[in-house]
Amino acid sequence: MEQEKLNNQRHTLAHLLAQAVIEHYPSAKLTLGPAVDNGFYYDIDFGGEKVTDADLQKLEATMRKNLPKWTAFTHQEVTRDEALTQFDGNEYKTELINEIADRGETIILYTCGGFTDLCRGGHSDHPVDEIDAESFKLDRVAGAYWRGDEKNKMLTRIYGLAFATKVDLDAFIFQQEEAKKRDHRKLGKELGLFIFSELVGPGLPLWTPKGTLVRELLNDYVWELRKPRGYQKVTIPHITKKELYETSGHWAKYAEDLFKIKTREDHLFAMKPMNCPHHTQIFDAEQRSYRDMPQRYAETTMVYRDEQSGELSGLSRVLSITQDDAHVFCRENQIEDETMAIWDIIETFYGTFGFKLQVRFSRHDPSTPEKYLGGEEVWAKAEGALKNLMEKKGITWIDGIGEAAFYGPKIDFIARDSIGRVLQVATIQLDFNQPKSFGLFCINEQGEKEQVVMIHAAIMGSIERFMSTLIEHYAGAFPLWLSPVQVAILPISDKHSEYARDVLGKLKASGIRAEIDDSRESLGKKIRAAKTQKLPYLIVIGDKEMESQTVTLEGRNDEKHEGITFDATLILLREKIDNKNN
């Protein structure tokens, strides 16, 4: 309801913008102006006139000046001819009017504040009362083809931001600016975490030693949480005959998203887009007794999707995706315990980074059964099981109808990062369908075959995407335990080098990732270099430290420990690392 109100405000502001445009550019031709995420836009043909970001201020001022006159919308049904007369000379509106009339629909003109536009409706009834004049802002000018078709004329699109309140608007602008500063593509390069190569191609990141270290620390952490819960690592090849995906159902649903390989012997192989079908084969290779259940297989491995190159972006959308995947094969009466264990892991893991989690219950859409495997009764059972669980857990959830995987419903976890952005992260999927397709069973207490259930449970999901999230969440300043370099040692001059190397050696021997900067630069320059690299700690070594055989430890957030012993330094660092603090 709130969202609908906000959409109406945004749409109304598109009208208000159009009126301001006509005031300043009487010969401009209006085309279309809808509400969109975060605001609205209007596409305009300015004829020969060039309108740029510099013109936005005056248009915004005119919108504010006119708003008080926008007391109430009225509308009027008109005939095709009346409409065509009203927009005479505007070929865009003419095209729209004729289309509406040809479809036999009613043509409606909406008027407010003395301005009339062809429109489907969806406005604030009383704009001046409903819209805070400070809650919107014209954002930028861009080019856009009429109706998005590059064969058509290029129009000028004016984007506006609009929110319910000025506070929301300011928060959004702040978030946008912060996001720009935190862009993982920029920071990834500056911090030397990953690279792209022209020769290897777009969408295929290569991870440097520093980036690999962070990935491995994260992956080890997931394993540290999984291992005590009985998970076991397995290893599968990255390709398969297509028969595997014909059985799993992936071929029918996703064949065009797969990287396909024709072998020298003319067999058709595919690179794996998911790991579940391969993992079923390991489960199925032996007869399993109820005493062997559950079997919990974990594997961090790459999957591949043949994405369009226009869709690729930094680490967020790549062709080769590393998943920290896991599949639990269990009996129906084990679903609850297994799901709760995964939930625990997810809460612990994301909590460590300060992410707040929301839950979405991603169900199938009964109106499009062709999108899913299995019948209604199977879906009812699977969704019922997850619903029970969420109720038992006593949480509220967002209802995600139509958001299920094709083989089963999911509990999706939505995180909010440090600048308030919302991201989908981990997922728990309950799957009765693949076990059926692959004929997976265990022998139960009665000596009968009993079909098993699969739970799909990635924690980070895509490590690439999680890395991009984490880089932006921390603006590159990773917590101590995750920092590729934890401590930089900065000798003030040459004569401090030997003692500095001594400290370096001792830190390294204690498992601290330390580096020395014994270049001939000034201390100021060394400190700036370390800060650019967002290093958690600096150890400055000068005469005083050398004489007293101590160090001065400086944290990146104004934390300073002057003249402490090496042992004290180590205890301080160790404690933070072990507790994943910072």
Added chain:
Amino acid sequence: MEQEKLNNQRHTLAHLLAQAVIEHYPSAKLTLGPAVDNGFYYDIDFGGEKVTDADLQKLEATMRKNLPKWTAFTHQEVTRDEALTQFDGNEYKTELINEIADRGETIILYTCGGFTDLCRGGHSDHPVDEIDAESFKLDRVAGAYWRGDEKNKMLTRIYGLAFATKVDLDAFIFQQEEAKKRDHRKLGKELGLFIFSELVGPGLPLWTPKGTLVRELLNDYVWELRKPRGYQKVTIPHITKKELYETSGHWAKYAEDLFKIKTREDHLFAMKPMNCPHHTQIFDAEQRSYRDMPQRYAETTMVYRDEQSGELSGLSRVLSITQDDAHVFCRENQIEDETMAIWDIIETFYGTFGFKLQVRFSRHDPSTPEKYLGGEEVWAKAEGALKNLMEKKGITWIDGIGEAAFYGPKIDFIARDSIGRVLQVATIQLDFNQPKSFGLFCINEQGEKEQVVMIHAAIMGSIERFMSTLIEHYAGAFPLWLSPVQVAILPISDKHSEYARDVLGKLKASGIRAEIDDSRESLGKKIRAAKTQKLPYLIVIGDKEMESQTVTLEGRNDEKHEGITFDATLILLREKIDNKNN
């Protein structure tokens, strides 16, 4: 020289076999009978007669009976017509004679012990003096098409084993029988280490939790040896645009062995057959100063080769190969230190398993320059560097002319396993060519660009192949530190279960991989099951142990510690694990 003498003996035995065949089957038509690895064969057209393994004994006896008459070979040059008359009615020899004559070559008939055959020569001059009658054995009968062409008639091939001495023959037969018992395909299944799936396809092993554990322990061990030597892990995608391999030279040399992918946008990608080209891109992403050198990148990752399915065999030949790969980018004056460091790792690693290593110096063949990148002077420099190094190390090496990689010479390590088989394992490759193709340099002390050198250094090489080697080397009885299950706990009856579970919990908490067998089977059966699984240790728990709160620890090799405390058990196991003993 020894080898030539042995080949002559083997070839002579093929003649001796042919004579015996004609004695028993006068209408048999002889075709061709060469020396081969481990012995010889003769392909024979027996007409309607069926000859099987059961007939070999009598043929072998006849060979032994005739050998004393084989005092000396004589030979005689004959005309085409003379030869055709000699072999009248034998269409195979007729075909061979006409070919030799058409090429304008001399036709020679060799005679010994009253038996004459068409032949190129290469015999023992005095068979009865040179050949030990007990040093050969007819091995088996197989089918073989005339001249290996399936369009031709199927002949009967009789294989013989032949060695310089009876001791060598017996050793070989023992080795063959042992090898059959140790076959990793059989043991891999019995021990539940890896599986193949019909749906995934041949040549694509899937690793169970147990197999994955062994792989990971091995890989961790390599890393344990690399880490203190300054190696850093990196991570690359498994695919690339073909441009990367055009630059590296792989496309020109190996395009047909690559798995190729046509993307939805019609770009040509390949799955990586090697990791070096990708690793160059990480090195090349930043400008490197001489102070940054060497850069040592390590990565355990899969590579892919489009092998013919007929070539695939267990883990020895697969389509997806896991390599524990590393590339060192260094300056020329760092080659020695870096190579010696790798050599140390290889010696330590293989020494742990009791493999004895020999070295082969794999050089390029100057007579086939088209097989290699780079000119003679580059090869002279690279080969000179490796030769110096081997001399410094004071070892003898096998000369492997023509065994180099296409980009540089190698030091190959050849291991001898527990049953005396010889296998190529680790390799150190020196590469001046790829750094040139990719333009890899560092800025030296003079501020100039200096081309770097690459050292390729896999320790296990293919983990799949190394696993097959290790399984067969140990006949599946992995040393304690590598065993997926280290200790089986066997309570004698139900009333011992609780104490047994107690011991299990304590072992697990101490990081020992233990399992309990509390099935209702007899103790004898439980012990047999544990022995079949080749478990290193059993703990039997009965009344005595329960009363005294001790355990009885039994090793698989008659080792027995009766009634020892839990702490003593732990110390004993821990010491062996930490020292990689057993």
